[in-house]
Every structure is written in structure tokens, then in C-alpha cells.
Amino acid sequence: MVKIKKNIAISDSGFVFDPGSGDSYSLNPSGLEIVQLIKSGKDFSAILEAVTEKYEVDSDSFERYYYDFIATLAQLHLTDPDGKE
Amino acid sequence: MTKLDFERPIIQRINAGLPSKYGMSHRLEPLSHIDGTPIKDLIGEFGSPLFVLSESTIRKTYKEAHRAFSSRYPNVKFAWSYKTNYLNAVCNVFHQEGAWAEVVSGFEYDKAIANGVPGELILFNGPDKSTEDLQKAIRNNSLIHIDHFDELYEIIHLSKEMTERPKVAIRVNMDTGIYPKWDRFGFNYENGEAWDALNRIMANKNLDLMGLHTHIGTYMMSVEAYRIAAGKLADLAIKLERKHGHVLKYIDMGGGFASKNTLRGAYYPGTDTAPSFDDFAEAITSVLMSSDIKPDHLPMLILETGRAMIDDAGYLVGTVIANKRLADGRRATILDAGVNLLFTAFWYEHDVRPVQPVSDQTEDTTLYGPLCMNIDVIRGNVMFPLLKKGDQYVIKRVGAYNNTQWMQFITLRPNVVMLDSKGNPHLIRKREVLETINSQEVMPEHLKQFKL
Numbered sequence A: 001m002v003k004i005k006k007n008i009a010i011s012d013s014g015f016v017f018d019p020g021s022g023d024s025y026s027l028n029p030s031g032l033e034i035v036q037l038i039k040s041g042k043d044f045s046a047i048l049e050a051v052t053e054k055y056e057v058d059s060d061s062f063e064r065y066y067y068d069f070i071a072t073l074a075q076l077h078l079t080d081p082d083g084k085e
Numbered sequence B: 001m002t003k004l005d006f007e008r009p010i011i012q013r014i015n016a017g018l019p020s021k022y023g024m025s026h027r028l029e030p031l032s033h034i035d036g037t038p039i040k041d042l043i044g045e046f047g048s049p050l051f052v053l054s055e056s057t058i059r060k061t062y063k064e065a066h067r068a069f070s071s072r073y074p075n076v077k078f079a080w081s082y083k084t085n086y087l088n089a090v091c092n093v094f095h096q097e098g099a100w101a102e103v104v105s106g107f108e109y110d111k112a113i114a115n116g117v118p119g120e121l122i123l124f125n126g127p128d129k130s131t132e133d134l135q136k137a138i139r140n141n142s143l144i145h146i147d148h149f150d151e152l153y154e155i156i157h158l159s160k161e162m163t164e165r166p167k168v169a170i171r172v173n174m175d176t177g178i179y180p181k182w183d184r185f186g187f188n189y190e191n192g193e194a195w196d197a198l199n200r201i202m203a204n205k206n207l208d209l210m211g212l213h214t215h216i217g218t219y220m221m222s223v224e225a226y227r228i229a230a231g232k233l234a235d236l237a238i239k240l241e242r243k244h245g246h247v248l249k250y251i252d253m254g255g256g257f258a259s260k261n262t263l264r265g266a267y268y269p270g271t272d273t274a275p276s277f278d279d280f281a282e283a284i285t286s287v288l289m290s291s292d293i294k295p296d297h298l299p300m301l302i303l304e305t306g307r308a309m310i311d312d313a314g315y316l317v318g319t320v321i322a323n324k325r326l327a328d329g330r331r332a333t334i335l336d337a338g339v340n341l342l343f344t345a346f347w348y349e350h351d352v353r354p355v356q357p358v359s360d361q362t363e364d365t366t367l368y369g370p371l372c373m374n375i376d377v378i379r380g381n382v383m384f385p386l387l388k389k390g391d392q393y394v395i396k397r398v399g400a401y402n403n404t405q406w407m408q409f410i411t412l413r414p415n416v417v418m419l420d421s422k423g424n425p426h427l428i429r430k431r432e433v434l435e436t437i438n439s440q441e442v443m444p445e446h447l448k449q450f451k452l
């Protein structure tokens, strides 16, 4: 399962701060929602279910966006390298 | 329960204190309609991608340009530069507005004739006129703008065999203070070549010297260059009258006015930097009006404005094929139209907009076309909203040079529609099909069969 690094601060408005690097980021609303779902311990299938229930998106498209998003988080070193899906 | 719209999740680094290129990050407003017609419906009816031309914008721009000059000068004519967009429907809008035709090849010449332009209202420019082209132009009393001495001598030679008198002008190149100098075309002013050519024409009893022509460059952002050019042509006109008592019918200042597109690498957007028609008109007409040309001998002023006349009227609309991530983490969005259709992407940072409403969220994106090559970039590094596969986009200001310089490469060229003044679409060029291309090919007998 993907894990967001423990020390990363995430505000309710989508502002993200990495105290390790000093970099800050902003999440769009759907990005924030997904990060919050990840933080609450949900795996991909649970997130997929939550999102497709609420939003107009099919599961194939969502899967693509999701893994692309996770890859970006990893590139920015915001996820735990040990965490695996 | 209806579900909410979904937007791709993204995360972006915040660069504190780093303003974007234009000072403030700006939101890309979606553009959903052209002349009141929904782009979605146009794509639904005519396919994707699709070129859309606005007849009202063409007419409005023409009237604006014409007013700028005719309110400052007694006798003004525009000649439509065929190479800029020679779709016949486009040409005919200009001809209906009163524009003559400006052509640079036998093919364009024949196109103008086929459109019904009277021969004597066609300006024939360019270095490449075949003997047959010249004969045809002489027979039709067209205005031949001579590019070099070989052409001048060929016309003199033809004039002895033909009954019609060739109507000629010379193209003059000159130093207008801009770089690079366009000295490849025509006769040079500074070294006396142009004056020499004019004297040879005057010495010949068979030729009618009608005017002077120059085209000082393209996408010119300096009105000063036009002031200089108009001054030099006026000088030649005055010298002709003084020495030969010859009064010219016209001075043709060519094209070259910058359109509102933004050049690649430019710091400010073209909408802020392009001089207006009024600016160009003021520079050119004030020089002619205050020159030593006698008021009742002021020649007709001809303009061959191309890109500034039609760029705004053209749109390329289409559909997002896919999103990708580049190795460095940037977003790549692949569009269904590439540089094969949008040749001007090599020059301009085109204004690309989403068609459907989007959120404020944007991402550093490179917009690629569908071709299998690295150069197929429509926009590099643009802050762009998050479009998904199937979303539609519209590229603004593509009316000039794309419908003439597009390539049939890998894919076929799409439909072109023109929206009339009520916004109703008219198909003006049919999309190509395999047969369009194959019908030009001939298969040698021995290559017809193969076994695999």
C-alpha cells in the first residue's frame, strides 16, 4: 500500500509542506481527497470505490490518473519508498 | 443522484516569489463558441481536428485595415495575398470586400483567374514566373512585378512577339534598418540597381511602367521600417517624373504587418506588441502625403497585407488523444493536430484554450501533436489546465499560412469550414481520404503484384 511520508504536512486547503526539503506544493481538490484517503489507510480498490461513487469518472480512467498521480508523489519524494501497492 | 465532475488529481511545486512570464499567472479562459456556434457541435458534425474560419472576422478585419488607410490617403487598394490562405472561399470573401489578387506562381495565378478575378486586377509577384506564365499575364493585362534582370529581358523579348503591351512594375529591396535584410527579391535601391532597371524599362517603347513594389519583410513590428520604405519608393517616383515625365499609377507597399500572434521566445504577447493598422497606415501615408509627389499625381497605394488580415479569423479545433508524463516529471498532452496541420507552431506560441469549462488548476504542460517525431510540438512549457483524453481544445489565430503550408504527412488533412455571418457552418474544403492521395499515384505494371 502506498504511504505518504509521516513528516509531510498537509493542510485542509491542499497546501503541502515537506520539512525535509523545505519544498511546498499545492494539491488540487481531487488530489487532496485522494491523499487524504491514502492517509486514512485506504488501498487502491477502496479509493476507486469511493471516488467512482461520488464522481463522474469510469474506473479505467481513474486507474490511469491514480497511478500517474502516485508516480508524481513518488518523484517528489512525498511517499514512503517502502510502501508498495 | 447526479455525480460530480472529476478532475485529474495533481500536485505542483509552489515557487514562492517567482512570477510567471507575464508577471501574474493568468487563467486560460475556455473558448466554447466561435461566432456563437458551439465548437462541440462543429466537431460533432465535421470531425476532429477541424479548421474553422470566421467570415465575419475576415470582413471586420478587412474593413478595419481599409478604413485605417483610406481615412488617411485618397486612393487605397488591398490585394489579397493568395499564399497566405488560398482556399477559394477565403479569397472570395476578400474579393467581395473589394480586394484584388496578389499571386506568386502560375498555380496561384490560375486560381485567381478561376475565382473570377479580372486579369488586370492580378498582381503577379515572385522570382518564379515561367515563360507561359508571363505570356498569360501579358495577354490578360495583369500587373507583372519584375523580380530580376533576366525576367525583365524575357518580358522585353516577349513584348516583341505579342500584340499586348506588358504592364510592369519592379520589386525594390532596400535597407529599412531591419535585420535580416530582405535583399533576395527584386532590385536594390541603395546600389542604384532599381533606378537602373527603371531607366531600362522607360527606354523600352513596348513596356508600360505602372508602379513600384516592395515587400520589406514579414511579421514586422516596426512601423519605422515602413516609413523608410515608403520614403525610398516616393523618391524613385519623383525621380521618374523629373527625368522621364512619367507618372506612376501605384506604389505597392507589400505585406508584412505583424499579426497578434506571439512569436516564439517573445517576452510580451503579440496582442500587446503588434502595431495597429492605424499605426502602419499613419507611417506609410504621412510619408507619401508629405513627399514631393504632386498632390494630383499621388499614386494609388496598394497593400498586400497577409497574416494581419486573416490570422484572427482562423481556429484549429480538436480533441485530446492522451496524457503522458515526461521523464522529468512534466506533463505531456497529446493533441490530434500537430505541426503537419499547424505549420505556424514553428514560429508562434499559439494561444491554445480548452473548449469545456475547467478549474483554475493548471500544470506545466507540453502540448504535442500526434506525429511520430520530436519536432511535433504545438506548445512547449505552457501552464495549461488539466485536460483529459477526449476533452476538446481550440487553437486561436491560425488563419494565415496554415491552410497553404500544411503537410499531408502521416495523416490526411481534415475538413475546413467557414462560419457565415449568422454563424452557420459551410464546408469549404473536404477532408482528404485515401483516394485523394492514391489518385495521384501510378503503379508500374511490374510492381502491381506481390506474394508474402
Ligand SMILES: Cc1ncc(COP(=O)(O)O)c(C=O)c1O
Pocket (backbone or CB within 6 Å): B081, B084, B102, B125, B126, B215, B217, B218, B219, B254, B255, B256, B257, B304, B305, B306, B307, B308, B400
Ligand atoms: C510579395 C508578398 N506580398 C505579400 C506577402 C504577405 O505577407 P504578410 O503575410 O507578412 O503580410 C508576402 C509574404 O511573404 C509576399 O512575399
